[in-house]
Amino acid sequence: MPALQLLIVLLALWLTGCASLPSEVQRPVSQALAQSEDTRLGRSIAEHIARTGQRHASGFRLLGATEAAYTSRLSLIDAADRTLDLQYYAILADPSTGQLLQRLREAAARGVRVRILLDDFNTTGANAQVLRLAFVPNIEVRLYNPLPGSRRSLAGRLLGSLGNIEQAQRRMHNKVFIADNQVGITGGRNLGDAYFGQGQESNFIDMDVLAAGRIVRAMSASFDAYWNNELAYPVQSLLSPDELDALKKPDDPLDRPDPDPGASPLDLSPARLTWAPALLLVDKADKIASEQEGQADTVVDGLLRLMATTREDLFIVSPYFVPGEAMMEVFAQLRRAGVRVRVLTNSLAATDAPLAHVGYARYRKRLLDMGVELYEMRAELGGGDSVLTAGSASMARVAQRGSESSSPRQPGAGGSVGASRASLHAKTLVLDHSLLVVGSMNLDLRSQLQNSEIALLIRSGTLARQAEDMAKPVLEQDAYRMGLEDGQLVWHAPDGPPIRTRFEPDAGLGMQWLLKLIGPLAPDEML
Structure with a gap:
């Protein structure tokens, strides 16, 4: 075996042997907001259904254009009175995400409980800085199906997972964004510049749907099932603020978020939705x-x-x-x-x-x-x-x-x-x-x-x-x-x-x- 190949194999075996996940993990069980009709969003939806006599208790709006997709999320953060639940495959460290995360901090500061469930695969390098939210009061962050090993690079994480590459291949790809168990968003987009037309090098054509009313309870129930699963690890069980500091770079994009967008916030009025069975x-x-x-x-x-x-x-x-x-x-x-x-x-x-x-x-x-x-x-x-x-x-x-x-x-x-x-x-x-x-x-x-x-x-x-x-x-x-x-x-x-x-x-x-x-x-x- 050539020397370089032998070195790679030995390094992989060493990383595999050294890296492991914690065995004793505390996962306090929590649930979506049960009584949400007294929130601003809940009252608005209930009043619309009562006034119009809607046969269907769920309303929808397609979010294709980038501006609507981005401002809809900002609007939900601002409209939330009591809870925000986010579940994503990837939250990338870039300026547009920085603005969203700043709004989440502000929501937490006014008493909103924020839960963020994130697949572990993309939480390396600069993207690991997103995990700092776990140390903000009123914000909890859990990582789903975490990989053992260093977070300095994705290559290092994959090397550390060679002992169980099959499990490393399996990822939580769900995407939901829910405010007060009343209005939510699901679809193809992760959180990052490329998904909102702001990438300097890359963007995606994508589609989300904003949902309101009864169907959102099902979205929240799915979030709770993942949040309380044994594959969801609180960030604090995996790394400390000091370890995050060691990964921090001077030009961290989360330190220079985009300024507050000048676009008008999304109109969340139920009258603007299409009501249908779902x-x-x-x-x-x-x-x-x-x-x-x-x-x-x-x-x-x-x-x-x-x-x-x-x-x-x-x-x-x-x-x-x-x-x-x-x-x-x-x-x-x-x-x-x-x-x-x-x-x-x-x-x-x-x-x-x-x-x-x-x-x-x-x-x-x-x-x-x-x-x-x-x-x-x-x-x-x-x-x-x-x-x-x-x-x-x-x-x-x-x-x-x-x-x-x-x-x-x-x-x-x-x-x-x-x-x-x-x-x-x-x-x-x-x-x-x-x-x-x-x-x-x-x-x-x-x-x-x-x-x-x-x-x-x-x-x-x-x-x-x-x-x-x-x-x-x-x-x-x-x-x-x-x-x-x-x-x-x-x-x-x-x-x-x-x-x-x-x-x-x-x-x-x-x-x-x-x-x-x-x-x-x-x-x-x-x-």
Whole structure:
């Protein structure tokens, strides 16, 4: 064995042997606010339902545009009287997050109880500074499925987890933001500049939904199940303020948050919502425990059964799309029944997870053969501001890969990046123009088998059509329509001639050759 390889192996074994999680951990049990009707949000919703005689006790608003997505969260913080519950895969240390965290501190100072549940994977380096909130009065922070080892770098954490790499691969991917158990937000966005159109190098097209009323109780119940689970570790059991100080850098972006945005706060009036019946799908809190592998009835399993009921039209938006054989059979059944099936995903040049594209590419010709319509979003946007004007996107200028994938997928290399490049991150389904699904899940085997996810199902033709309208500029101006000619792939650009090539358009050749070499070795569920 070469000396360098031996050194790496010995280092990995040493890190594995030294790193461990605490065994005696105190996790005080707490619950969502039980009596929330006497809060400002609760009174406003109750009065609207009583005045209008709403048949449905849940109201919704889609949050596609970046400004609405960001100010909605600020507005919920400011409107909360008693509790704020946040659950995220990633809270990144950057100026926009700094403003949100400052508002959370102010809420805690006025007596609001704040609970933050964060997946542990991204809490290294500068991002570890977010954990300082755990030492602020009235704020509790817990880390889900923590990895042992140093927080100085992600590479070091992964080395420290080599003894249990299977568990390290399993991540809590849920995303909820709840005020007073009355109004909440769920969807695809994490907290960070790239999700709100403020990234200097990278941003994402994304989608959230703001929910109010009865359905929020189900969102809070899901939060409580994760918060009180044995996989949730209070930050204080894992590191101290002194350890955080040792990681702090002089240019910490949380020390220079964006100034208070000049945009008007989001109008949380119930009259501005679309009221409709809804259902929440959420994975069990212990899904990502390794001994739970193979359990049925996950969020993606439920969506597969739901998709099979489509009668006329199924529209899917999934940034990482690795269908697997069960989903392929659903598509085949739908196509035999004459159902139109459309899928919008990332091109290789646009994705921040190149290996996920390898998994998708394995199914591409089969999907096209059965009549599934495939669209791949381009990295270079042709639609300009039209996408933002239509309210469909959390994008501005996009480039660099690697803010988030559905789990520990690694950033890509190769291919040039520039300030006008974009990456799809929204996760939505529309069935028969009448049922809308918005959630944290990707339609891939990682979301189905390894990560925990959440999804909101809303029976509303109005919202379903809004979601389709939001995606329309991307389909028409910013995506390749895929085709087959004599068994070969063809990329149909909206503003140019068809592209016929053995390689993926706009992506670097080095990356493509690398993926061709390593792609066949990786199973679908690991992509």
